[in-house]
Amino acid sequence: MYDLAILWDWAAFSVRWLHVVTAMAWIGASFYFIALDLMLKPRDTLPAGAHGEEWEVHGGGFYHTVKYMVAPSEMPEHLTWHKWQSYTTWLSGAALLMIVYWMGGELFLLDPTKADLALWQGILISGGSLTIGWIAYDAMCKSELSERPTVLMLLLFVILVVMSWGYHQIFTGRAALLHLGAFTATIMTANVFFQIMPNQRIVVADLKAGRAPDPKYGKIAKVRSTHNNYLTLPVVFLMLSNHYPLAFGTQYAWIIASLIFLTGVTIRHYFNTMHKTGAGPNWTWFVTVVLMLVIAWLSTVQGAETYEEAEARALTPYEQKYTAVDSFEEAYYAVVGNCSMCHAREPSWDGLRWAPKNVFLETQSDVARHVDQIYLHAGVSHAMPPPNAIQMDDDARALIVAWLRDVRAQ
Numbered sequence: 001m002y003d004l005a006i007l008w009d010w011a012a013f014s015v016r017w018l019h020v021v022t023a024m025a026w027i028g029a030s031f032y033f034i035a036l037d038l039m040l041k042p043r044d045t046l047p048a049g050a051h052g053e054e055w056e057v058h059g060g061g062f063y064h065t066v067k068y069m070v071a072p073s074e075m076p077e078h079l080t081w082h083k084w085q086s087y088t089t090w091l092s093g094a095a096l097l098m099i100v101y102w103m104g105g106e107l108f109l110l111d112p113t114k115a116d117l118a119l120w121q122g123i124l125i126s127g128g129s130l131t132i133g134w135i136a137y138d139a140m141c142k143s144e145l146s147e148r149p150t151v152l153m154l155l156l157f158v159i160l161v162v163m164s165w166g167y168h169q170i171f172t173g174r175a176a177l178l179h180l181g182a183f184t185a186t187i188m189t190a191n192v193f194f195q196i197m198p199n200q201r202i203v204v205a206d207l208k209a210g211r212a213p214d215p216k217y218g219k220i221a222k223v224r225s226t227h228n229n230y231l232t233l234p235v236v237f238l239m240l241s242n243h244y245p246l247a248f249g250t251q252y253a254w255i256i257a258s259l260i261f262l263t264g265v266t267i268r269h270y271f272n273t274m275h276k277t278g279a280g281p282n283w284t285w286f287v288t289v290v291l292m293l294v295i296a297w298l299s300t301v302q303g304a305e306t307y308e309e310a311e312a313r314a315l316t317p318y319e320q321k322y323t324a325v326d327s328f329e330e331a332y333y334a335v336v337g338n339c340s341m342c343h344a345r346e347p348s349w350d351g352l353r354w355a356p357k358n359v360f361l362e363t364q365s366d367v368a369r370h371v372d373q374i375y376l377h378a379g380v381s382h383a384m385p386p387p388n389a390i391q392m393d394d395d396a397r398a399l400i401v402a403w404l405r406d407v408r409a410q
Helices: 004-039 084-102 105-109 119-141 149-168 173-208 215-243 253-277 283-298 307-312 317-323 328-339 364-369 371-379 394-409
Strands: 050-058 061-068
Touching: 004 061, 004 084, 004 215, 004 253, 004 371, 084 105, 084 119, 084 173, 105 119, 105 173, 105 371, 119 149, 119 173, 149 173, 149 215, 149 253, 173 215, 173 253, 215 253, 253 283, 317 328, 317 364, 317 394, 328 364, 328 371, 328 394, 364 371, 371 394
Parallel strands: none
Antiparallel strands: 050 061
16 A cells, blocks of 8 residues: 555654754754863862863752863762764665655656766765765864864865865755765764774773873874764754755755854854853854855745746656556645645745745646655645645545555556
8 A cells, every 4th residue: 555655754754853862962962062062161279180160050959060071080889882873874864865855856856957877876886986085084184284273164164165076066055065964974973983982991091991091092083073963053954954945945045054163163163162261252153144144045036947947848758657557647646736836846836936845736747757746745635735725625536545546556
């Protein structure tokens, strides 16, 4: 039965839920410890090896935190590691990438107007490209550039811009931004797995063996953690971007994504400075607002093909599969009659300038490509069209369900 699509959609929802929850835990821990580091205050009576302390009040009690640089004189009895938030976030994100963009690659991953790729080729590029950034970034961090942090961050920004442009030459706008987020998140998690945690383990091992830990390992871990801190906000934006066509539905989406990394730097610089000194540099907000205004302007430049171009484009084998059954014609007109006033390249609905989520439902190719979403949103549920927009009768919905089940029955 085609109702397997319902189970698959719930699987995607469940994995997305896990991804969001673990990401909140990871980001929250990252922000907290960066802020804590910057708020530490020295005191003459601190224990030997202590770098600073901070008093905090929360949840009806007081917390007294002391940080040791590089380590305390002996191994504490209890030690809490902060690592699983990062690992679970990346693993759940990778699973979600496979569910949505690999299994649904004909719709969400590939854009036939940009590149003529088979699905397996798109999947290979999708998965393989995620490692490129880590390899290049890690090599730079281990080179002499490690002593020039500003140059290192500028080179990382160049890599991100190049990858943003490259993804937009191959994938749909939605997939391109999502992959840039996954590309960056892979660097962040690899920092934790390959650098931060191993270096912390070396320090712990030295403590257990009664040796004085080498300060360089703590320094490496701190640098990578700081890099992650500045990359966090852009990654969150990119992960949310698939809900906003203004971010991905333009030919300049790759520039929008690039500028978002700059806003991440300006925003985090403000808060990091504020945590350290008590006052943040207000100029960062001016720069952020200017960057967002430029982004908003770029978002108005649409890059989608025209209706005439879409109508003239030949159906792909995937689309032909769904248009070949006898019930397609009636279902097609049911969709066009109830959905195309909004889901059009030039929407006719008053006040609507762009199709919701950049989904077009005008041509046979459009309808065939969005088969699963039409079935779930307008066939077995009444999510679409919005009830205050148009009343889609049950007969029209039944035609959609019958079409999909005819295809599966072949």
